[in-house]
Amino acid sequence: MNILQEIYQLYNEENMCNKNRNRKLQRAVNTFCECEDILSKCLTGEELTTFNKLINAANDMDGHIAADNFINGMKIGAKFVFELLTE
Numbered sequence: 001m002n003i004l005q006e007i008y009q010l011y012n013e014e015n016m017c018n019k020n021r022n023r024k025l026q027r028a029v030n031t032f033c034e035c036e037d038i039l040s041k042c043l044t045g046e047e048l049t050t051f052n053k054l055i056n057a058a059n060d061m062d063g064h065i066a067a068d069n070f071i072n073g074m075k076i077g078a079k080f081v082f083e084l085l086t087e
Helices: 003-042 045-086
Strands: none
16 A cells, blocks of 8 residues: 555544534533523623633633644644655
């Protein structure tokens, strides 16, 4: 099997994993949104303000983590291409 066939096979296997991961992610997002809506309706005043700060901080953390993962993925990809071209 050549390198292109291996990459294609890994790509197909990853897509199968992504479908399951996407379903789990969608369920988690739905649960999160439902709980956020319920708590937003139940809380008032300072408690609601604190809850909204928590939600905003969680969103900020997710954004930073996603950016870090993207950068790490690019580094790994660049290293892979470099090693492939220098062999």
